Amino acid sequence: xxxxxxxxxxxxxxxxxxxxxxxxxxxxxxxxxxxxxxxxxxxxxxxxxxxxxxxxxxxxxxxxxxxxxxxxxxxxxxxxxxxxxxxxxxxxxxxxxxxxxxxxxxxxxxxxxxxxxxxxxxxxxxxxxxxxxxxxxxxxxxxxxxxxxxxxxxxxxxxxxxxxxxxxxxxxxxxxxxxxxxxxxxxxxxxxxxxxxxxxxxxxxxxxxxxxxxxxxxxxxxxxxxxxxxxxxxxxxxxxxxxxxxxxxxxxxxxxxxxxxxxxxxxxxxxxxxxxxxxxxxxxxxxxxxxxxxxxxxxxxxxxxxxxxxxxxxxxxxxxxxxxxxxxxxxxxxxxxxxxxxxxxxxxxxxxxxxxxxxxxxxxxxxxxxxxxxxxxxxxxxxxxxxxxxxxxxxxxxxxxxxxxxxxxxxxxxxxxxxxxxxxxxxxxxxxxxxxxxxxxxxxxxxxxxxxxxxxxxxxxxxxxxxxxxxxxxxxxxxxxxxxxxxxxxxxxxxxxxxxxxxxxxxxxxxxxxxxxxxxxxxxxxxxxxxxxxxx
Ligand code: NAD
Numbered sequence: 001x002x003x004x005x006x007x008x009x010x011x012x013x014x015x016x017x018x019x020x021x022x023x024x025x026x027x028x029x030x031x032x033x034x035x036x037x038x039x040x041x042x043x044x045x046x047x048x049x050x051x052x053x054x055x056x057x058x059x060x061x062x063x064x065x066x067x068x069x070x071x072x073x074x075x076x077x078x079x080x081x082x083x084x085x086x087x088x089x090x091x092x093x094x095x096x097x098x099x100x101x102x103x104x105x106x107x108x109x110x111x112x113x114x115x116x117x118x119x120x121x122x123x124x125x126x127x128x129x130x131x132x133x134x135x136x137x138x139x140x141x142x143x144x145x146x147x148x149x150x151x152x153x154x155x156x157x158x159x160x161x162x163x164x165x166x167x168x169x170x171x172x173x174x175x176x177x178x179x180x181x182x183x184x185x186x187x188x189x190x191x192x193x194x195x196x197x198x199x200x201x202x203x204x205x206x207x208x209x210x211x212x213x214x215x216x217x218x219x220x221x222x223x224x225x226x227x228x229x230x231x232x233x234x235x236x237x238x239x240x241x242x243x244x245x246x247x248x249x250x251x252x253x254x255x256x257x258x259x260x261x262x263x264x265x266x267x268x269x270x271x272x273x274x275x276x277x278x279x280x281x282x283x284x285x286x287x288x289x290x291x292x293x294x295x296x297x298x299x300x301x302x303x304x305x306x307x308x309x310x311x312x313x314x315x316x317x318x319x320x321x322x323x324x325x326x327x328x329x330x331x332x333x334x335x336x337x338x339x340x341x342x343x344x345x346x347x348x349x350x351x352x353x354x355x356x357x358x359x360x361x362x363x364x365x366x367x368x369x370x371x372x373x374x375x376x377x378x379x380x381x382x383x384x385x386x387x388x389x390x391x392x393x394x395x396x397x398x399x400x401x402x403x404x405x406x407x408x409x410x411x412x413x414x415x416x417x418x419x420x421x422x423x424x425x426x427x428x429x430x431x432x433x434x435x436x437x438x439x440x441x442x443x444x445x446x447x448x449x450x451x452x453x454x455x456x457x458x459x460x461x462x463x464x465x466x467x468x469x470x471x472x473x474x475x476x477x478x479x480x481x482x483x484x485x486x487x488x489x490x491x492x493x494x495x496x497x498x499x500x501x502x503x504x505x506x507x508x509x510x511x512x513x514x515x516x517x518x519x520x521x522x523x524x525x526x527x528x529x530x531x532x533x534x535x536x
Contacts, residue, residue: 032067032358035131036074039223047077047222047246048084049229051091052239058083059247063219068134068366069357069403079219080247082255088243089261092185092212095240100182100210104160107208111156114235118149121231125224127358129196132221134366134404135320136357147486148200148228151502154486158507159208173526175518180511182210183287184263187256189249189277190225191269192218192368193323193426199225201490202266203232203242205506214243214262216253220368222246249273260284264510267291270424271449271495289499289509291491293424294325294452297445298481299467300341301438302334304457308479309337310344312457313430316481318352318408321367322428325496326453328481330421331432332441338434342412345432346391349408354396366404367427373404376427379420380409387414387431422448438463442470451493455481474500 046056059081065074080088099107118125125148126141135144167177188202195217206213217225225244232242245252257265257280265281267274268291281288298316300309316328333341357365367373373395380393392409395401409429414420420431435441445454445467455477456467464478474492477483484490489500500506519526 032070032072032074032131035127036067036072039128039131040075043075043077043223043226047226048080048088049226049242049244050084050088051094051243052233054226054230055084057081057245057247059251061248063246063248065132065220065223066369067131068368068370071370071402071404074131075223077222077246080216080245080252082251084245084247085214085216085252085255085259086261088214088245089185089187089256089259091240092214092243093261095212095238096182096185099207099212099238099241102210104162107210108156108159110236111152111159111204111208114232114237115149115152115156117231117235118145118152118228121227122146122149125196125227128223128227130357130365132223133192133195133368134357136362136365138360138362139320139365144194144197148196151197151200151204151486154502155204155208155507158205158504161504162209162507162511163504164513169520173519173521175520177516179514179516180209180508181514183510183512184211185261186211186213186264186266186510187259187262188213188215188266189253189256189269190215190217192221193320193325195221196224196228198268199228199244201501201506202268203228205501206266206510207232207237207241209507209510211264211510212241212243214245214256216245216247216249216256219246219248253277254280257281257286258283262286264289266499266510268501271497274497287512290497291325291499291501292452292495292497293426293450294327294492294496295329295422295424295448295450296326296453296455296473296481297448297471298328298331299441299445299454299456299471300331300333300337301441301456301458301460301463302336303459303463304337305459305479306337306340306344309333309457310341310348312455312479312481313341313345314348314352314408316455317430318349318364318428319482321364321406323368323426324482325424326475326482328455329425329430330445330448331430332435332444333432334438334441335434335436338432342390342410342432345430346410349410349430350391352408354400354405354407364405364408364428366400367406368404370404372426373406376406376425376429379423379425379427380411380429383411383414383418383420386418387411387420390432392428416444416447424450438466442467445471449495452491452496453477453481455479 045054059079190198355362392407
């Protein structure tokens, strides 16, 4: 099954103007106010999911989830304090021996049941995701939720397919084999851009491999992670296998990462916080898995299909309002196509419809928050001193002014070493730069601190092969940009981190390999003892 980046499903999504796919669910509120009320009722017992039960946090502050499309509050919850994290880690620790000893077929059956529950509640998940993130309903219903269902089914199957080297007599006197065992309690921290999918990417491979999990979603977007944890319990994963603590990074996040009861930290988020997480985890020598920021290049060679490249660049940049770690952010276009590409991208961007994310006709929703919109706007404002804003470059007014909207923006002429080309903006902003030779284009593509994803656009198989080899990235697309599949790994290089999500590689990351070596001789005084006892 094909996905967009970060675990989404469905082949190409719903073409503009067509109805959003039919989505089932219980939270059928007709307005965001009623949907907010329904969600508040659903989680009235509290925002912490620990040991199979909901309870309120004991942190010293409340946090309010805000609908970024309107700026209106959705739900206020009491955040997790250190005591809640301790309780969640204890619950995960208590559940670990039983879950680790559960046969893979039973773990798989529970995960398949979870996938069916998610299917039944697809509409609930899509609406809650759109409400808390502002992402268009066509994205949450057409990609985010089906992608998570597919991931759940994939890891259910994967639970039964752990592999290792053949057992053999690598020394004539011994038989060796390897065991793949769960790492233990996994403490995961996730971002706000794809809250359900990121929760899935963190929880599913870990529990498929027999670990138990404490997940801290972003404080901005806790709802669908809580819904997923609840569904996991209902599907028959034992209480304590999946725990969710909702709170801030500095309080709940840091306590979880530094916790001595946590064997592994799996983090997805910004590079700056990732560095802090790695340093904190070092205090207890934990295994660390980091999925960090990106600044994906989009390289268009002079033999490319121009129409495909133009559409690919606009869709690849604007998916999730550009708040996608693999989004196309830097288009390098070989000189003969540069002017035509720039004009066509500007034209297509200018026609994109901003609007109510619950309206199936909306192409682009708001950014996650007004504060983030202001950060994006500040980068573009500074860019005006060194680049040309070809289209966009501002927030819309009128009915959308209360939301965190920002217009699709194309920057031309920004130098390679400028902020707009080097730093992750995480908004609907594309920089376009020309290049002359293939050597130059590939060198520019590789010239940022990041290495998460990239694409090359050409009809020449040798150019494509060269781009795939020479660009440093966790993924290189040829003549496309964004789709992913559950079977293939996602993860970065350089400052984009290390470790893989999705695929059997992710399953392996959540295991530790143990070598078991049997003596075959039954001899008390073994030959190798000569190295210790000089008289033999
Ligand atoms: P962020 O780094 O600000 O926050 C991510 C998570 O870390 C949140 O849950 C936050 O509460 C928590 N956190 C913050 N400070 C912490 C601390 N000191 N200790 C522990 N936890 C802490 O990132 P964000 O703004 O939520 O998400 C956007 C970023 O995520 C972008 O940089 C994007 O590229 C990246 N991202 C990467 C991938 C990937 O697969 N590589 C996927 C999605 C998003």
